[in-house]
Amino acid sequence: MNDMGYKSPGELYYGSDVGTVISAIDDLIIEKMKEKSIDFTQEYFPILLRKETLSKTGYLKRGNKDCIYVYNPDIKNPNIEYVLTPSACFHIYEKYEHFNFDKEKVFTLKQHVFRDEINDEWRDEIRLRDYQIREIVFFGSKSYVEIIRTKLIDVAESVMEELNIPYSIKLSTDSFVHPIMKRYQQVQIEKKSKYELIIKYFGKEVAVASFNLHDRAFTGPFDINVNQIKTYSGCVGFGLERIALCYLKERV
Numbered sequence: 001m002n003d004m005g006y007k008s009p010g011e012l013y014y015g016s017d018v019g020t021v022i023s024a025i026d027d028l029i030i031e032k033m034k035e036k037s038i039d040f041t042q043e044y045f046p047i048l049l050r051k052e053t054l055s056k057t058g059y060l061k062r063g064n065k066d067c068i069y070v071y072n073p074d075i076k077n078p079n080i081e082y083v084l085t086p087s088a089c090f091h092i093y094e095k096y097e098h099f100n101f102d103k104e105k106v107f108t109l110k111q112h113v114f115r116d117e118i119n120d121e122w123r124d125e126i127r128l129r130d131y132q133i134r135e136i137v138f139f140g141s142k143s144y145v146e147i148i149r150t151k152l153i154d155v156a157e158s159v160m161e162e163l164n165i166p167y168s169i170k171l172s173t174d175s176f177v178h179p180i181m182k183r184y185q186q187v188q189i190e191k192k193s194k195y196e197l198i199i200k201y202f203g204k205e206v207a208v209a210s211f212n213l214h215d216r217a218f219t220g221p222f223d224i225n226v227n228q229i230k231t232y233s234g235c236v237g238f239g240l241e242r243i244a245l246c247y248l249k250e251r252v
């Protein structure tokens with residue numbers, strides 16, 4: 001494992017051995033999605049996200065202060081227009097704004113995401129500033145998004161079994177900083193809107209994937225619809241470095 005190290009807290013670098021494991025885990029997720037007959041389309045996006053899109057997602061309103069903004073220091077009063085995307089699914093909502101799909105849809109993408117935790121004490125070996133997510137985003141009726149999420153939990157379970165990593169699936173909430181959002185955490189529990197895939201890393205529980213139902217939080221503001229159906233969305237993200245680190249740790 002000397003193929004890997006940290007340049008600064010949260011900034012992981014690695015060589016081809018770890019890189020190969022990350023790619024293999026990503027391939028395995030895709031393979032298991034095919035096995036579970038999930039009909040998906042692959043998409044590719046840049047890492048820069050327009051600030052305007054970020055605002056529209058409600059990410060900042062939910063009290064998140066961990067974004068890394070991009071600006072040119074040579075320009076006085078820089079007009080910050082871009083952010084390094086903090087979530088993998090935001091480009092999908094931007095791309096399909098005002099779109100009407102003719103049938104229910106599942107998309108997948110691999111995306112680098114960026115989080116600059118405000119509280120440095122949170123930072124540990126596995127909480128990275130820059131990491132890759134295999135993301136799956138789905139649109140359809142309420143029952144459709146629930147079915148796809150359940151299938152993706154099955155995918156996660158069979159990936160863990162194949163990698164021989166002990167795991168559990170737990171009901172969870174987003175960790176909001178803002179006190180007003182504490183009420184929202186209760187709603188998330190009542191609606192079972194977030195599950196996490198938990199594995200142990202040096203005795204500590206870490207979430208390596210999350211399975212989310214968004215209700216109409218994105219399909220509403222971005223006006224994304226499936227023909228004739230009241231449209232809901234959900235997303236699932238697998239943290240590829242985290243899974244790889246846990247996998248490798250089991251083998252040292």
Ligand SMILES: [Zn+2]
Binds near residue numbers: 235236
């Ligand atoms: Zn997402």
